Amino acid sequence: MGLSTQASVADSFSRIIEDEEKDFALRDGSRIAVVGSGPAGSFFSYFLLKMANAIDLEVEVDIFEPRSFKYCGPAGCNHCGGIVSESLVQILAAEGIVLPRRVVQRGVESYVVHMDVGNVAIESPVHEQRIAALYRGNGPRDGGDAPMESFDGYLQGMATQQGAEIVRQLITGMECRNGLPELKFADGETKTYDLVAVATGVNSNFIQLLDDLPGDFEPPKTTRGYICEFHSTEEEILKILGRSVHVFLLDIPRFEFAAIIPKGQFATVVMVGEDLDQELVHTFLNDPVVRRTFPTDTVPCVCSCSPLINLGARKRPYGNRVVMIGDSGVTRLYKDGIGAAFRTGKAAATTAVFHGVAAEDFEKHFWPTCKSIANDNAIGKVMFATNAVMKNSRITRRAMLRMAQREQDKPSAKPHMSSLLWNMFTGSAPYWEMFRGTLHPGFISKLLYNLAAGLWPKTKNAKVKERVA
């Protein structure tokens, strides 16, 4: 990506980092810029202003977001499958952030795992905790009449209620001016701030400006996902998919996993795999297992994109007067990006208000939150790698399915596999917790038993056939 200002930005950032002489506390009249108004930017602004208000500190927060979440389709979209664990909804409620029904379209009651050897419906392991489907923007193309409200738009409104100002300008560069970060706008104008929070995610080239920075600013690794939206009537979507998220673990080359999520008049297909292209999308949607569940010839696709997905932590998501939050810095692997945006946004706000905006302040008070997510991601990588190996073997696929089916059939049984799959798909629990579950003697013994039963000629197909039928 040829961004002309890269070199100068890199130099100026170094100066910002080396600038040790300045006073790094926020004071009355301090100005904070937030670049990007996704969940991370809005959570950061909301908490920063709320905390500042609590200690009688008067600061100005400008959120730079040129796009409007009023628009359907890509113009108001933030590239996301749109699944929020109910646990996050509850955490937000505890913070006083109650998401209204028109934003969070509750009603997804179970996950159905589809494999070539059969399928299994996994009910919520704790019945009070359901999952929520939502749209980050205002829904896909052609969704003008759908009764929905943008999740990101709602959070943005929350931040503005606290006093943040939405500035509809695109930031195209950042430099250092007299020790302060200076933002450059698309129209050539500039403005300096006491603190800049970068919350652009990874699907904006703004991040490229920061990626050229030296040393510890090495950017997070990314991969591409694929999201497409199918449009029909609410009745038709309900008839086809029910109130379940459908997850597919299929033995297709380069394919990792995919989910089909019902959302009112729409169904969102999310795919993760290696080197995703139209051929792989086509192969997946025409796979017999998928077509049985979701016949695309009756439900037209209206919207698709290939967003970048953050695969790991930025090594040093902060500097003097600069902090990177949400996907721009550190997020959870594959899942619960909104939860990570909440945690990093709040941690950055807390640091800025109560400790200061120097690199060492962020290192001491913000980085631990990032680090815990990054460490958990390392375990997550092992989990997903194990899952990929198991998914590619018919024997292990059958064992996983049998084990989950038996758990679902016997509510009194401890749901080892069901909980694991549920948490893997919803992101409701940290990866270390899931990993710990796989070390449980009950999990290991049951898995071994089902592996063996899957190999035994008399029992191998019994349960699976019943399910397919």
Place this chain on the structure above:
Amino acid sequence: MSTKAGKAGASAAERITPAYRPIQSEKTAPCQTGCANCGDIRGWIGTVAQRGKTRMSREEAYTSAWRIIADVNPFPATLGRICPHPCEDHCNRAELDEPLAINAMERFLGDFAIREGLPLPRNRNRECRDWVGVVGAGPSGLSFAYQMARRGYRVTVYDARDQAGGMLRYGVPDYRLPPGVLDAEIQKILDLGVDLKLNTKVGADVSLEELKKRHSSLYLGIGAQEGRGLSIPGASGPSMWTGTDYLAHMNCGERVDTGQRVIVIGGGNTAVDAARCARRNGARVTILYRRSRHEMPAIAHEIEDALEEGIELILLAAPVRVERQADGRMTAVHAQRMRLDEPGPSGRRRPVPISGSEFSLPADSMIAAVSQVPVLEGLEGLDHDGDWLVADSAGSIGEDILVGGDALGLGIAGEAIVQGRRAAEQLHAKSRGLDLSNSRDPDLPDLSVERILFATKPNSEAVQPPQLPGDERIALGMTEVVQTISETEFLAEVERCFSCGSCSGCEQCFMYCTPGCFTRVEEARPGMYFTLNLDQCHECGKCIEVCPCGYLEVQ
């Protein structure tokens, strides 16, 4: 890891997911659709609004913007004061809040050019021996003269009056258009070497035949300067004026005694101008118009200003007779109430008298500003249909004679200027053997208003040019009443433009296209900031849908 979503894989027929591949497609801006003359409005606004991206100083941007206007219209300071600005009626911004104040911005640039002494642009043509003559130094004739002179032609303009400007000088009151402004813009045309022969009336001082012999080509921009009177009982006699006569006398600085009670007939700009002049002379003025306010052709804010200055407006009423004393002195105007019937051939609803509704208004004089026609004296040999000259579609009215402006039918000054320009382009192409299809009005596709992302800009009110309260305006007499907007206001106003259908360099496509299909161009200019290479395109269409001005579209 790369993605090849836009490349191989399923064929188009097999595709399940839609493909949105972008193309860059400039569209016709709606302001342009509505404007008779002001050239590339979006272009000159964009030149100032986008000066940061093109690395221009403010002054450079103003100069460049003025030149874009002056390329087609040598009277931006003049039209910036008097044009009814139909461009603003078409502005997409009205869908969000208020249309851009294009007219006020044009005036700002026109005043800037006068203040800075900017010369009108010349083309790089070699000197030409052809000597063209222009009859009439009004907006149409001077526009033609300018366009020919800049192309290297020798030009002489003849006018019957003692000053150039035509209806701009004699038909528009000084409080709307100060003579100094008009003089300055005319002088820029004369500075190109245009020869001006005043007090030269065709048919009296020089014949058409003589002019034809003298010049290789002639352009007639004689205007329509004769006001039509009323044919109602009592209309003949003293204290009866036509709107054009009255305004011409006022603009010449003559004292015109209309008495204390003046009735003005008509609903156009001439009527409103005459009424406001009479009010400035101390009279109590009433305008009678036979249709409703909605049908009044006058500029809406001029009507508002007239009312604010204490002028009475009686709608749906027409005069039926003038009452006079035995010595001929006017005492009253009798009028009749009207109602509106179905639309007539003009498209406006036809007024129909209501019987028994007559009423009278005391009057010392009456100004009839109902219509005006050309003076064809000395031009009788040319094709005409009644009062009006008739030209072919190319503006020709005989061998080597072109005609434009109000002589063909009444219109606004902007239309007269554009007709003068087109005639000059036509004549130049013909004399140099050029292809007119390379004309300056490119045929661009229209833009749907739905393509503009209004929510990407904050709501804001259009700038209002400063103006004194009505009573203070009256007290100032013929002093200009509306001021030019400030530089701060001008710069704020250009920011309100959505650059409909043309790239404004907002960078959103560039910023959100992570495969990197967009590349910044080295020499950026309004409308051209990025090149597009679709080799890595994911066909998601995000660039198209985040484009706030509708420049990008699906292939």
